[in-house]
Amino acid sequence: MGKPCVLVVEDEENIQTTLSVVLTLEGFTALTASNVDEALAILGREQVDAVSLDIRMPDPQGLERDGLTLLKLLRATPEYKAVPVLLFTGVELKPDEDAMVEELGAKLFYKPQLYAEIIEELHRSLTAHPPAA
Numbered sequence: 001m002g003k004p005c006v007l008v009v010e011d012e013e014n015i016q017t018t019l020s021v022v023l024t025l026e027g028f029t030a031l032t033a034s035n036v037d038e039a040l041a042i043l044g045r046e047q048v049d050a051v052s053l054d055i056r057m058p059d060p061q062g063l064e065r066d067g068l069t070l071l072k073l074l075r076a077t078p079e080y081k082a083v084p085v086l087l088f089t090g091v092e093l094k095p096d097e098d099a100m101v102e103e104l105g106a107k108l109f110y111k112p113q114l115y116a117e118i119i120e121e122l123h124r125s126l127t128a129h130p131p132a133a
Contacts, residue, residue, distance in 0.1 A: 004049040004126050005029040009039045009070065010088070011057035015111075019052060022115045028122070036070050043074075048083065050122055053106075055089040068097060075104045084125030086118060 006028045010016040013034075020030035031046060033039040035057055042048070051074065055067035067087060074080040085106040093101065093108070101108050107121055 003027055003029045004122075005031060005047060006050045006052055006122065007031045007033060007039060007042055007046075007048045008052045009033045009035075009057070009067065010052070010054045011035060012054070015054075019115065019118070022119070023122075026119050036066070039070055040073070043077075043080065048080070050084040050086070050126060051080075052086045052118070053088065055087055055093075056091065068100065071101070071104055071106055084122065084128075086121060086125075088113065 004027075006023050008016055008019050008023070008030055010019065010032070011034050016032050016034065020032055023030040031042050031048065033042055039051075039053075051070075053067040053070060057066060067089075071085055071087065074083060074085060085104075087101060087106045087108045088111055089108070090111040092110075098108075107125070109118065109121075
């Protein structure tokens with residue numbers, strides 16, 4: 001079995017780069033996207049085992065799609081329905097957003113988050129939901 005592949009969807013370049021480097025050093029393959037469109041393109045051509053997803057990010061198409069939009073799309077797509085998703089935000093979620101995150105089975109982190117905790121959660125999630133062979 002190869003390295004688990006994690007898609008890092010983050011519009012802040014320094015966070016995206018740092019998290020990708022940490023993931024790589026910890027034995028993961030990291031793919032990066034800065035917005036929903038880039039993430040969808042990668043998901044359409046790559047096998048992704050987990051997703052690290054920023055909630056608030058700009059939408060180049062002006063459709064106000066964000067990390068929560070992408071989470072809903074992932075859960076509605078059979079091959080990504082059970083893929084572990086780690087959500088990140090710097091602002092407190094509204095109660096309905098909080099409930100949706102829980103209902104869709106994502107793990108929520110508030111920025112800044114220790115990378116060790118992110119890696120631990122990825123290992124825990126991937127053990128519970130092993131990548132497809």
